[in-house]
Amino acid sequence: MARAATDGFVSQFRLLAETREAFERWRGLVTDLAVCGKRAHDVRIAAVLLAAGVADLLTLNTQDFSDIPGLIARHPSSLAP
16 A cells, blocks of 8 residues: 555656765755754755756745755745636
8 A cells, every 4th residue: 555655656756866966965065054953854855956957846844945055945835826
């Protein structure tokens, strides 16, 4: 049951790889932004996106990503007609 649910979810989205470039971007971001603690996880997500050429992030927590250069964080409500 869980496998079928995750298979359906995965089939709808492009999965991004955690590459060496993503790691280097993450390391640069945590250094430049003086990130520590749990926020490093959000910055890792941003680094993977940016390394893959993805500049837009749909999230409920736009504030968590607002200071990351090159990334546009959008709340789902901003897409509603």
